[in-house]
Amino acid sequence: GENVEQHPSTLSVQEGDSAVIKCTYSDSASNYFPWYKQELGKRPQLIIDIRSNVGEKKDQRIAVTLNKTAKHFSLHITETQPEDSAVYFCAASMTGGYQKVTFGTGTKLQVIP
């Protein structure tokens, strides 16, 4: 089955700096890579996703990049703000057929004001 590794497990940045979270996956058939944000005591929520036919996707201050050859993808947050503090989970799955999403172990991001 799919295995997703995520690094780092914790990340502290100063407000205004950038943050980068990296993930690798094992199953070359995976073609859908979502990122979820979970604030303290809240539910995980999708913030951005990327499909394997795209190398990069941006949405305001967040961007994801995908390298299919190397089987890794990354989340980039620019101009970090205190409200970005949360646990971020990467995931991998295949679209079509039966969906099964495999999550990474999470990165706790702390943005220091």
Added chain:
Amino acid sequence: DAGVIQSPRHEVTEMGQEVTLRCKPISGHDYLFWYRQTMMRGLELLIYFNNNVPIDDSGMPEDRFSAKMPNASFSTLKIQPSEPRDSAVYFCASSLALAGGELFFGEGSRLTVL
């Protein structure tokens, strides 16, 4: 739509007791998932259903865990008997069949087994 609704939000019980967690998915979603979240293991998929049929229960830790989905608007996760190591936050999530896989999570049920 009110989103995925879970109950109870918090449950404290004693070891050996039966625990039932409930979930109402978003109307029209064909997939329903049960996840367990702990500090040690992160988000673990326990089981998921497609059109009320269990598709993959390989994540269910042992026979003490069971899940049902009697209709499209209701699912339960039961633990009998419960043990302290079952303490975790249990999330239910639902998704559309062909929506690219976005999962809509409920608020979670925090279970504490003493």
